[in-house]
Amino acid sequence: MDAGFAYAWLVPALPLLSFAIVGLFIAPRSRQAAGLVATASVLAATVIAVIIAAQYYVAFPSGGDAIIAWSFAWLEYAPGLTATIGVLLDPISVLLLVVVTVVSLLVHIYSLGYMADDPGSGRYFTFLNLFTFSMLGLVVAPNILQMFICWELVGVSSFLLIGYYYQKPSAVAASKKAFIVTRFADVFFLIGILLLGYQGFQVAATVGVPDGMQVFDFLFLTAPSTVGALGDASLLTIAMVLVFIGAAGKSAMFPLHIWLPDAMEGPTPVSALIHAATMVVAGIYLVARLFPAFAGSADALSVAMIVGAFTCLFAAVIACTQNDIKRVLAFSTLSQLGYMMFALGVATLASPLGYAASLFHLFTHAFFKALLFLGAGAVIHAVHSNSIWEMGGLARRMPVTHVTFLIATLAIAGLPPLAGFFSKDLILAAALVNHHPVVFAVGLLVAALTAFYMGRIYIVAFLGKARSDSAEKAHEASPVMLAPLLILAVLSLGAGFIPVTEFVGLPSDSGHDHHGPAWLPYVATAAGLAGLLIAWVIYRRPTEGEAEATGWRVVLQRQFYSNEVYLFVTKRIIFPFVSAPIAWFDRHVVDGAVNLTGNLTRWSGIVLSRLQTGQLQTYATWFVGGVVVIGLLFWWWVR
Amino acid sequence: MSLVPGLEHWFILSTLFFAIGLYGVLSRRSAVGVLIGVELMLNSTALNFVIFNRYLATPFLDGAVMMIFVIAVAAAEAVLAMAIFVQIFRSRHSVDISTMTEMRY
Amino acid sequence: MTTADWTVTLIFYLLGGIALIASIVAVASKRILRAAVGLAVTLACTAGFYVLLGYDFLAGVQLLVYVGGIVVLIVYAIMLTSSMEYFETRSPTQRRIIGAIVAAIFLVVTVAAFRASEFTVTAMTVPPSDIAAGVGRLLLDQSGAGYLLPFEVISLLLLASVLGGVVIARSPKAAAADASPDIHAPHGTQVEETS
Numbered sequence: 001m002d003a004g005f006a007y008a009w010l011v012p013a014l015p016l017l018s019f020a021i022v023g024l025f026i027a028p029r030s031r032q033a034a035g036l037v038a039t040a041s042v043l044a045a046t047v048i049a050v051i052i053a054a055q056y057y058v059a060f061p062s063g064g065d066a067i068i069a070w071s072f073a074w075l076e077y078a079p080g081l082t083a084t085i086g087v088l089l090d091p092i093s094v095l096l097l098v099v100v101t102v103v104s105l106l107v108h109i110y111s112l113g114y115m116a117d118d119p120g121s122g123r124y125f126t127f128l129n130l131f132t133f134s135m136l137g138l139v140v141a142p143n144i145l146q147m148f149i150c151w152e153l154v155g156v157s158s159f160l161l162i163g164y165y166y167q168k169p170s171a172v173a174a175s176k177k178a179f180i181v182t183r184f185a186d187v188f189f190l191i192g193i194l195l196l197g198y199q200g201f202q203v204a205a206t207v208g209v210p211d212g213m214q215v216f217d218f219l220f221l222t223a224p225s226t227v228g229a230l231g232d233a234s235l236l237t238i239a240m241v242l243v244f245i246g247a248a249g250k251s252a253m254f255p256l257h258i259w260l261p262d263a264m265e266g267p268t269p270v271s272a273l274i275h276a277a278t279m280v281v282a283g284i285y286l287v288a289r290l291f292p293a294f295a296g297s298a299d300a301l302s303v304a305m306i307v308g309a310f311t312c313l314f315a316a317v318i319a320c321t322q323n324d325i326k327r328v329l330a331f332s333t334l335s336q337l338g339y340m341m342f343a344l345g346v347a348t349l350a351s352p353l354g355y356a357a358s359l360f361h362l363f364t365h366a367f368f369k370a371l372l373f374l375g376a377g378a379v380i381h382a383v384h385s386n387s388i389w390e391m392g393g394l395a396r397r398m399p400v401t402h403v404t405f406l407i408a409t410l411a412i413a414g415l416p417p418l419a420g421f422f423s424k425d426l427i428l429a430a431a432l433v434n435h436h437p438v439v440f441a442v443g444l445l446v447a448a449l450t451a452f453y454m455g456r457i458y459i460v461a462f463l464g465k466a467r468s469d470s471a472e473k474a475h476e477a478s479p480v481m482l483a484p485l486l487i488l489a490v491l492s493l494g495a496g497f498i499p500v501t502e503f504v505g506l507p508s509d510s511g512h513d514h515h516g517p518a519w520l521p522y523v524a525t526a527a528g529l530a531g532l533l534i535a536w537v538i539y540r541r542p543t544e545g546e547a548e549a550t551g552w553r554v555v556l557q558r559q560f561y562s563n564e565v566y567l568f569v570t571k572r573i574i575f576p577f578v579s580a581p582i583a584w585f586d587r588h589v590v591d592g593a594v595n596l597t598g599n600l601t602r603w604s605g606i607v608l609s610r611l612q613t614g615q616l617q618t619y620a621t622w623f624v625g626g627v628v629v630i631g632l633l634f635w636w637w638v639r
Numbered sequence: 640m641s642l643v644p645g646l647e648h649w650f651i652l653s654t655l656f657f658a659i660g661l662y663g664v665l666s667r668r669s670a671v672g673v674l675i676g677v678e679l680m681l682n683s684t685a686l687n688f689v690i691f692n693r694y695l696a697t698p699f700l701d702g703a704v705m706m707i708f709v710i711a712v713a714a715a716e717a718v719l720a721m722a723i724f725v726q727i728f729r730s731r732h733s734v735d736i737s738t739m740t741e742m743r744y
Numbered sequence: 745m746t747t748a749d750w751t752v753t754l755i756f757y758l759l760g761g762i763a764l765i766a767s768i769v770a771v772a773s774k775r776i777l778r779a780a781v782g783l784a785v786t787l788a789c790t791a792g793f794y795v796l797l798g799y800d801f802l803a804g805v806q807l808l809v810y811v812g813g814i815v816v817l818i819v820y821a822i823m824l825t826s827s828m829e830y831f832e833t834r835s836p837t838q839r840r841i842i843g844a845i846v847a848a849i850f851l852v853v854t855v856a857a858f859r860a861s862e863f864t865v866t867a868m869t870v871p872p873s874d875i876a877a878g879v880g881r882l883l884l885d886q887s888g889a890g891y892l893l894p895f896e897v898i899s900l901l902l903l904a905s906v907l908g909g910v911v912i913a914r915s916p917k918a919a920a921a922d923a924s925p926d927i928h929a930p931h932g933t934q935v936e937e938t939s
Contacts, residue, residue: 612743613740613743614739614740614741614742614743615736615737615740616673616736616739617664617665617666617667617673617736617737617835617839617843618839620664620665621665621842621843621846624661624665624846624847624850625846625849627850628846628849628850628853631853631857632853635853635857635860639860643749643752643753643756644752644753644756646863646865647858647859648756649793650855650858651855652760652763652764652793654851654854654855654858655764655851656763656764656767656786657850657851657854658847658848658850658851659764659767659768659770659771659847660767660771661843661846661847661850662771662843662844662847663770663771663772664843665839665842665843665846665847666771666835666839666840666843666844667771667835668833668834668835669776669826670825671776671779671780671818671821671822671825671826672771672776672779674818674821675770675771675779675780675782675783675818676770676771678783678787678814678818679767679770679771679783679786682786682787682790682810685790685806686790686793686794689793689794689797689799689802690797693797693798693799693871694863694865694866695863695864695865695866696866697866697871697872698872700872700875700878700879700882701882703799703801703802703875703878703879704879704882704883704891706802706805707802707805707879707883708891708894708898710805710806710809710810711898711901711902712898712901713810713814714809714813714814714817714902714905715901715902715904715905716905717814717817717818718817718905718906718908718909719905719908719909719912720821721817721818721820721821721824721909721913722908722909722910722911722912722913723912723913724821724824724825725821725824725825725912725913726912726913727825728824728825728826729915729916734825734826735833737835
């Protein structure tokens with residue numbers, strides 16, 4: 001316990017305090033004040049988080065140990081089985097602390113401008129604070145129980161924020177969809193936690209729990225001795241796959257991805273914060289957090305790799321055909337999350353390059369994707385439309401937005417020396433180093449596709465002529481919105497040079513190859529350039545809107561009909577064949593039993609109250625009858 | 640002079656009185672009728688005491704003392720019952736116990 | 745059996761028959777006054793039983809207190825609560841049948857219990873001669889083997905019931921007059937007398 005980090009609990013606590021104060025007292029009175037207080041609290045949290053990061057880096061320059069900065073016994077079931085709330089500081093949590101607070105701060109500032117005209121912005125900032133608190137609590141969680149609680153809390157705040165425009169039926173539907181799909185995945189997560197906890201308990205019985213640790217602590221679950229013992233447990237693979245399903249739900253991996261594109265119904269800064277930079281990477285973070293346990297089961301990691309790679313390709317292909325700028329970005333997010341997931345999947349304990357690469361990509365992606373969303377938000381704010389075919393020629397009217405968006409586009413396309421180049425390069429290298437050529441090929445293809453669809457929306461939205469009247473009259477956003485864009489642009493430019501990979505390595509790293517082959521950066525850059533070039537060739541002419549999609553492009557535009565498949569499965573199969581019988585059972589058998597109990601009580605009451613006639617002789621009759629019966633019983637007993 | 644008839648005869652006789660009194664208590668509508676039934680039962684009890692005293696413990700007189708007590712209790716009970724009936728009759732002009740159901744709840 | 749035994753048995757059944765008929769009249773008659781007469785006859789026959797059993801003193805007590813006191817009290821109650829021509833409305837048949845069934849079951853169970861029990865009959869042929877004196881000694885016995893305390897309790901009970909009877913049966917008007925010191929109305933003397 002390093003006393004120097006004892007104040008770390010302030011980082012999540014400040015937004016929580018602010019959430020309560022703003023939500024209860026300030027928001028109903030003044031929405032301007034609400035925004036300012038909320039932003040100030042996140043600013044304070046950010047400052048503290050950065051100080052912690054610096055202090056941590058000074059203390060452990062080479063990555064170093066995990067420390068529990070602060071801990072509080074919350075539920076004491078039994079010795080060795082105590083649920084604690086605490087703050088765990090290790091390289092990845094410090095990294096995430098910085099990312100979450102910085103992006104959250106910038107989004108708060110941006111929202112001050114973006115939501116300035118919205119009468120409900122007090123509520124908005126309250127929820128935003130709640131989300132920030134939950135996400136920070138998730139990041140610093142020292143045990144899987146706290147993580148699960150915060151996991152659900154971010155789900156709730158995501159639900160609240162997606163449904164922020166609750167007058168819009170589509171927003172309400174989207175929020176419900178997001179909540180239900182992630183909840184569905186969380187059920188598996190919870191079962192996985194229970195299985196894992198059970199096994200941890202079994203292991204604890206043999207290996208023993210170190211002092212000051214609990215069974216559910218990550219430090220215990222990922223300790224080498226525990227992992228060694230866990231590897232023998234037959235249920236480990238099942239437990240880890242279940243945990244992975246939870247992670248896949250939150251990180252919108254195929255086939256649980258369907259909620260994320262719809263989640264774009266929320267305000268754009270929310271999309272930037274929750275559905276691009278922070279919450280959706282919680283799944284990646286969870287897998288990374290439990291990576292040693294995952295590594296104990298090769299099958300679980302293979303599942304992560306296959307699902308990640310497939311999502312990566314699948315989403316990138318769909319993104320090429322979407323016309324809603326936020327949907328393109330949403331599918332892009334899916335695709336990038338797929339990158340991170342398969343990077344984790346290809347890593348092993350001995351050769352954890354993918355692990356570091358995944359977190360590196362998480363770090364850089366947070367900045368450039370938030371920048372893309374915020375830039376898109378500025379554009380939408382100006383044009384009042386989400387369709388890229390109603391934009392065009394915005395480069396001259398919104399120069400700052402244009403430049404920052406361009407930087408972000410190049411960053412995600414993976415051009416050097418921008419942030420995305422380094423991390424994506426590392427992921428591809430990890431796939432090669434650990435001998436997964438197919439995954440590598442997918443990654444390279446997706447790199448080109450990414451460059452293509454990003455180039456497409458950039459070219460269509462910013463270059464050429466204005467395609468609508470509102471695009472014609474668009475003007476630059478207010479300074480309070482531009483400042484975050486500029487800061488994020490700087491981060492997107494420079495984040496790649498921060499040596500994150502040195503910082504987040506695993507102690508089990510056996511010093512394998514940390515770089516791919518020398519030709520890799522050239523190939524990756526070439527793929528990105530090729531994508532951009534194709535986009536340029538196709539979309540440079542100022543067409544009057546894209547022609548009606550035909551043939552296979554319809555399939556793409558409809559996202560491979562995944563929504564339709566879900567609707568079919570739920571409405572045609574689950575509802576009539578599973579839910580309806582269960583509902584019938586519930587209504588008639590369960591409710592029937594409940595009603596029967598009630599009615600039985602009532603009926604017996606009615607019947608028994610008949611006895612209460614007030615007729616003296618009826619009572620006397622019963623009395624004598626009772627005496628006779630008791631006498632008979634007594635007699636029989638005596639004999 | 641031997642002791643005739645047997646104990647069983649006496650017992651059945653007194654129990655018959657008791658059962659008849661019980662029937663009266665259970666079936667009469669008039670409160671006075673119920674009181675008459677109660678007196679019959681008390682009388683049969685007193686008779687029973689004396690019978691058993693005579694047949695099982697002739698040298699002693701405890702059963703006879705009990706018979707005196709029973710009569711005393713019966714007298715006290717009759718006094719109070721009569722007073723109550725008079726008062727009820729004053730307010731209701733009837734002593735039909737099947738209509739006295741106010742204290743049901 | 746001697747002739748005396750035959751005579752006693754005959755008297756027993758004769759008295760028993762009369763008493764049973766009278767008691768049935770007492771519980772079944774629609775005219776409540778007739779029922780009271782039935783009760784009186786039953787009680788008188790019971791006095792006869794006491795004589796048969798050899799307890800002459802008890803027969804006297806029975807006649808004096810029961811027939812002479814309680815029955816008269818009941819007759820008073822009848823006269824105060826209904827006219828002489830009062831006919832009782834019968835209970836519903838169902839109630840009477842149930843009452844009869846319960847009473848019959850009680851009879852059967854009690855007799856069965858009696859038969860199943862063993863009694864060692866130690867009866868002497870001659871009952872004690874000085875019953876009145878014996879009873880008196882038992883009632884006033886202070887050695888602990890007697891009934892001094894119950895005797896006193898019974899006397900208290902009788903006193904309480906006499907006072908209670910007066911208080912309960914007093915007419916509301918008389919009670920109100922009694923409560924107010926200004927009006928010196930005569931008390932409900934008749935009620936007091938009947939108690």
